[in-house]
Amino acid sequence: MSRPEIQVKGLHKSFGDNEVLKGIDLEIGQGEVVCVIGPSGSGKSTLLRCVNLLEEPTKGQVFVGGTELTDPDVDIDAVRRRIGMVFQQFNLFPHLTVTENLTLPQRRVLGRDKAEAAKVAAENLERVGLAEKAGAYPSSLSGGQQQRVAIARALSMGPAVMLFDEPTSALDPELVGDVLAVMRRLANEGMTMMVVTHEMTFAREVADRVVFMDGGVVVEDGTPAEVIGNPRHERTRHFLSRLLDPAMAEVEEETSDQVGGGDPKTD
Amino acid sequence: MSDPAKAESDPAKTEPAPRRKGLTRRQKRGLSQGIQYALFVAAVIAFAVSADWGRLKNQFAQADIAEQMFPDVITLALKNTVLYTLSGFVVGLVLGMVIALMRLSSVGPYRWFAGVYIEIFRGLPALLIFIFIGVAVPLAFPGTEIVGGTYGKVALALGLVAAAYMAETIRAGIQAVPKGQMEAARSLGFSPARAMISIIIPQAFRIILPPLTNELVLLFKDSSLVLFLGVTLEERELSKYGRDLASTTANSTPILVAGLCYLLVTIPLGFVVRRMEAKAQEAVK
Numbered sequence: 001m002s003r004p005e006i007q008v009k010g011l012h013k014s015f016g017d018n019e020v021l022k023g024i025d026l027e028i029g030q031g032e033v034v035c036v037i038g039p040s041g042s043g044k045s046t047l048l049r050c051v052n053l054l055e056e057p058t059k060g061q062v063f064v065g066g067t068e069l070t071d072p073d074v075d076i077d078a079v080r081r082r083i084g085m086v087f088q089q090f091n092l093f094p095h096l097t098v099t100e101n102l103t104l105p106q107r108r109v110l111g112r113d114k115a116e117a118a119k120v121a122a123e124n125l126e127r128v129g130l131a132e133k134a135g136a137y138p139s140s141l142s143g144g145q146q147q148r149v150a151i152a153r154a155l156s157m158g159p160a161v162m163l164f165d166e167p168t169s170a171l172d173p174e175l176v177g178d179v180l181a182v183m184r185r186l187a188n189e190g191m192t193m194m195v196v197t198h199e200m201t202f203a204r205e206v207a208d209r210v211v212f213m214d215g216g217v218v219v220e221d222g223t224p225a226e227v228i229g230n231p232r233h234e235r236t237r238h239f240l241s242r243l244l245d246p247a248m249a250e251v252e253e254e255t256s257d258q259v260g261g262g263d264p265k266t267d
Numbered sequence: 268m269s270d271p272a273k274a275e276s277d278p279a280k281t282e283p284a285p286r287r288k289g290l291t292r293r294q295k296r297g298l299s300q301g302i303q304y305a306l307f308v309a310a311v312i313a314f315a316v317s318a319d320w321g322r323l324k325n326q327f328a329q330a331d332i333a334e335q336m337f338p339d340v341i342t343l344a345l346k347n348t349v350l351y352t353l354s355g356f357v358v359g360l361v362l363g364m365v366i367a368l369m370r371l372s373s374v375g376p377y378r379w380f381a382g383v384y385i386e387i388f389r390g391l392p393a394l395l396i397f398i399f400i401g402v403a404v405p406l407a408f409p410g411t412e413i414v415g416g417t418y419g420k421v422a423l424a425l426g427l428v429a430a431a432y433m434a435e436t437i438r439a440g441i442q443a444v445p446k447g448q449m450e451a452a453r454s455l456g457f458s459p460a461r462a463m464i465s466i467i468i469p470q471a472f473r474i475i476l477p478p479l480t481n482e483l484v485l486l487f488k489d490s491s492l493v494l495f496l497g498v499t500l501e502e503r504e505l506s507k508y509g510r511d512l513a514s515t516t517a518n519s520t521p522i523l524v525a526g527l528c529y530l531l532v533t534i535p536l537g538f539v540v541r542r543m544e545a546k547a548q549e550a551v552k
Contacts, residue, residue, distance in 0.1 A: 054450055081456040091451035095470050108465050109456040150451075157455055 003066060005030045005161055005192045006051060011060035013046055020046045022216035024060070028209075033193045035203035035224075038213035039239055044196045047213070048165050051194065052083045065160055081109060084154030088166040090146040092138040098125065098149050099134045102156045110157065117156075124152040128182045144175030148182055155186075162186065164195040200243060204228050212236045325518075332520040336512060340521075343501070344508035345528050351490040351504055354418060355425025356483055362426055363433030368463075370438050381434065388431035393424070393489050400424040401496040417502045421493050425486055432485075436478045440471035480540045484533050505529060 006028040013021040020043045028034050036044045049055040051062055053069050053076055062069045067079050093101050102121035106112045112120070125131045128148040138146050147167055154162060164183065168176040180202050187193055187206050197203060203210050203224055210227040212220040214235050220227050231237045242249045290298065369381035388396070400420050404411070413419045444467050452462035472479075491506035498507060509525030 052454055054454060077453075077456045077458050080454060083454070085451075085454035087447060087451060089445075089447050091445075091447040093448065093451070093466055093470075095473060104465060105452075105455040105457065108461055154455070 003030075004028060004063075005032070005065060006194060007061075007063040008047070008051065009061040009063075011047070011050060011062065012058045013043070013050060013055060014058045020216055021050070021057075024213075024216075024218055026211065026218065026221075028192060028194055030192055031190045032208045033187045033191075033195070033206055034209045034211060035207040036194065036196045036211045036213060037198070037200075037203060037227075037239075038219075042213040043216040044213045045165055048163050048194060048196050051163055052080055052085055054085075077109070081157055082160045084151075084157060084159035084162040086147070086150050086154055086162065086164045086167050088169050090138070090143070090150045090170070092146055092150055092153070094138050096137075097134070098130070098136050098138065098141075101138070101149060102153050105153065106156055120156050120158075121152075124155045125149075127155065127185075128152045129178075142175055143171045144178045147171065147179045151179075151182055151186075161192045161194070164193065164197065166196050166198070168197065168199060198243065200228060200240075212239070214239065327519050327523045329518055329520045332512075332516050332518055333524050336521055336524050340505070340508060340524060340528060344503055344505045344525070345531075347502060348487065348490050348504040348529075349532070350418065351421045351425065351493060352483065352487045354422035355429055355486050355490065358422045358426025359429025359433050359482070359486070360479075362430035363437055366430055366434035367437035367441065370434060371441060385431045385434055388428055389435075391428075393428045394492055394495065396428055397424045397492045397495050400427075417493070417496060417498055420496055421490065424492075425489060428489070429482060429486055432482055433479065436475050436482065437471065440475035441467055443474050444470045477540055477544055480536060484536060487533060488529065 004027040006026070008024050008026040011021055011024040012019065022043075024043075024047055026034075026047075036047065038044045046055055050057050051064065051069075053062070057070060060070070064079060065082055067074060069076065069079055092098075093104070096104060099118070099121050102124060103114070103117040106117040106120060107114065122131065122134070125134055128151055130145060130148055130152065133141060133145060133149070138149065141149065151162075151167075167183070168179050171179065176199070180199060183193070183195070183202070184206050195202075195207070205224075207224050209222065210220075210224050211218055212227055212231070212233075212235075219233050220231060220236050226232075227236065228240065231240060366381045366384055369377040370385070372378055372381075400413070400423055404413070413423060415422065441463075448466055448470065449462055452466045453459070457465065490504055493502075493504055494507040494510070498504075503511065505525045505528050509521040512521035513519055
C-alpha cells in the first residue's frame with residue numbers, strides 16, 4: 001500500500017447545530033474493501049457522502065487518488081469521474097432505458113462517441129448479469145435489478161473507487177443476494193470499495209477491514225475477525241448483538257448524547 | 268370504532284343490525300337520484316318548449332352565412348390564431364425557463380427579479396399588457412420597431428404573460444424531480460448545468476406536460492386580445508374575424524362558427540395530452 005486511495009483527515013460535518021461527524025481519520029488503500037457499519041444516525045452515510053463531496057465537510061480534508069477534494073479550486077466534476085457511487089434508492093434515470101442510463105453519462109461527461117459508449121455499456125451490463133434488460137425502462141425492473149444497473153452505470157465511467165451507500169437496504173430480502181454477488185465479484189477483481197452496510201455476512205466474508213462508527217466518531221477499525229468476531233468496545237458489542245438478534249433487544253432509555261432520530265440524509 | 272366503549276362490547280354477542288325507522292339507505296339513494304333525473308328532464312323540456320327555435324336558427328345557424336365564411340375562417344383566421352398562439356407559447360416557454368432558473372438560482376438578485384416579474388405579470392390583465400405593447404411602447408420609445416410587426420407584438424405580449432405562469436410551473440416541475448436524481452448525476456461527474464439540462468429538465472417536462480398544455484389552451488383563447496392592437500385584414504384571427512363578419516351581416520352565425528373553430532383545436536389537444544400523460548406515467552412510474 002504505497003499511497004492510500006482514499007484519505008480522510010480530521011473530518012467534521014455539522015447540519016446546523018447537529019454535529020454529525022466529529023473528527024474522522026480514515027485511510028483506504030488501493031484494492032481494499034472497507035465496510036462501514038454502525039447504528040443509524042452514527043454518521044456513516046454522511047462520511048461516505050463527504051468522500052465524493054455530495055456533502056461539503058465543515059472542517060477537514062478528503063483526498064481521493066492523491067487529489068484533495070476539499071481544495072476549493074479543485075475541478076470536482078473531474079475528480080468525481082474517478083469515484084463511482086451507488087445509492088440506497090438506486091437513483092436510475094427513469095426517463096431513460098437501461099442502456100441510455102449507462103451511455104448518456106459516458107457521452108455527456110466523458111465525451112465518448114456513441115459506438116464506444118454502447119460497447120462499454122454492454123460490457124458492464126454483462127458484468128452485472130443484466131444484458132437482456134438493455135432496452136427496458138427502470139420502472140419495469142425489480143429493485144435488485146435496478147441496483148445492479150446502477151452499479152453498471154457507475155462502472156461504465158471507469159472509476160478507480162466505488163462508494164456504496166446501503167446498497168441493499170431498500171431491497172426485498174430475497175433480492176439482496178444478487179446485488180451482493182455483483183459487489184463480491186467487483187471486490188475480487190481488485191476494486192477499491194467503501195461500503196456502508198448492515199450486511200454482516202458480506203462484511204465478514206468480503207471486507208478487508210471493518211470500521212464501526214457511533215456518534216460521529218470511528219469507534220473501532222480492524223479486520224472483520226477483530227471488529228465483528230471479537231469486538232473490543234462495549235458499544236460495538238452492543239450494536240452487533242442488536243443487529244444479529246434484534247428480537248432479544250430490550251427497551252432502553254434514549255440518552256441525550258446519541259444523535260438519535262436518524263440521520264436525515266439516510267432516510 | 269376508536270371509541271373505547273364500543274370496542275369493549277362483546278363481539279361474540281351478535282345482534283341483528285338495528286333497523287332504522289323510515290327509508291333504508293338504499294331507498295334514500297334511489298329517491299335522491301330519481302329527483303335529480305326528474306329535475307334535469309324538466310329543465311330540458313322547459314328550455315325546448317320556451318325557446319324560439321326559428322329565431323335561434325335564424326340568428327346562429329344561417330347556412331348561407333356560414334358557407335360564405337369558408338375557406339377564409341380556416342385559411343386566414345384559424346391560421347392566424349394558431350400562429351399567434353404558437354409564437355406566444357415559444358416566447359413564453361423560453362422566457363419562462365429563464366425566469367424559473369433565475370427563481371431557483373443561488374444568486375439573490377436573480378431570485379428577487381424573477382419573483383417580482385412573476386408577481387407583476389400574473390397580477391395584470393393580459394389585455395393591459397396588449398395595450399401596453401401596442402400603444403404605450405411605441406409612444407414611449409418613438410422609433411423603436413418591434414420585429415415582426417403585429418406578429419412580433421402578439422408574440423411578445425402573449426409571451427410576457429405566459430412566461431410568468433410557465434415559470435412557476437417549470438419551477439414546480441424541476442423541484443418535483445427527486446433530489447437523488449441530481450445527486451446521481453453529480454456523482455457521475457455531471458456539472459450542475461449539464462445535469463440540469465440532460466437529467467432534470469427532461470424529467471421536469473414530463474411532469475409539467477399537462478399544466479403546460481393547459482397554458483397553451485389559455486393562450487389560444489387569449490390570442491383573441493389581438494383585436495385591441497388594431498390589425499390589418501390579413502392579420503385577423505378567429506375572434507376578430509367572427510366579430511367583423513357578425514357586424515356586417517348583422518347575424519351571430521359567424522360567432523358560432525368562430526367558436527366551433529376554437530373547439531376544433533382545444534378538444535383534440537386535451538385528448539392528446541391525456542394520451543401523453545398516460546404514456547409518461549407508464550415510463551416513469
